Amino acid sequence: MSFVNHPAFQSLVLPFVLALAISALMRPVGLRWAALGASLGLVMSMAFWPGFDWPAASRAQTLPWVALAGTLVAALAIALKAPGTRAMGRRNGLIAAVLLTFAVLGLAAWGALGGSLLLAQLALMLATACGVAVLWAWRAASVSPVSLLPLLLTGIGIALCLAWLPAGGADVPAGRDVDDPYYAPTWK
Structure with missing residues (x-):
């Protein structure tokens, strides 16, 4: 078993380390750009797993593309200094980031308990990136609505x-025990 292919590493450690490192590396460029580090860390960890498949064969395979598109739109808005790129302030930014993190943790629980292990793992990746946004909002008070946009769009995706999953589970042939047709971990 490879530690790098373990779901706990892919969902918790990798997004946290990447988002924190990118935020720290982007701090000299400016606080507006550093606040985008959580989204960039999420995109890079999604590039590692599950990857960018084109054309996307399932709804779950579109999620890395949604994260990438949201991050590119947010980066463009920050580069153009569009409305919504100013920091919300320590208190408001912290509240927004914490609420987003709790909402995504709810999505992870929904995916794990009644839906899809793949979507639960992707939601944990998103929750970890949101946790870095919480740390950044608490530490540097530079979280803006635009920097949280890619995280919010990925959570909506x-x-x-999860809402479009079949109610009774996927149609599985008799004698085959499969919880999630899209989830095939490589750590076993």
Whole structure:
């Protein structure tokens, strides 16, 4: 078993380390850019797992593309100094980031308990990146609505994927025990 392919590493450690490192490396460029580090860490960890598949064969395979598109839109807005790129302030930014983190943790629980292990793992990746946004909002008070946009869009995408799951589970042939047709971990 490879530690790098373990779901706990992919969902918790990798997004946290990447988001924190990117935020720290982008701090000299400016606080507006450093606040985007959580989203960039999420995109890079999604590039590692599950990867960017084109064309996307399932709804779950569109989630890395949603995260990437949201991050590119947020980066463009920050580069153009569009409205919504100013920091919300320590208290408001912290509240927004914490609420987003709790909402995504709820998505992870929804995915794990009644839906899809793949979507639960992707939601944990998102929750970890949101946790870095919480740390950044608490430490540097530079979280803006635009920097939280990619995280919010990815969370909405996960919620829609969970809502569109079949009610009784996927149609599985007799004699085959499969919880999630899209989830095939490589750590076993």
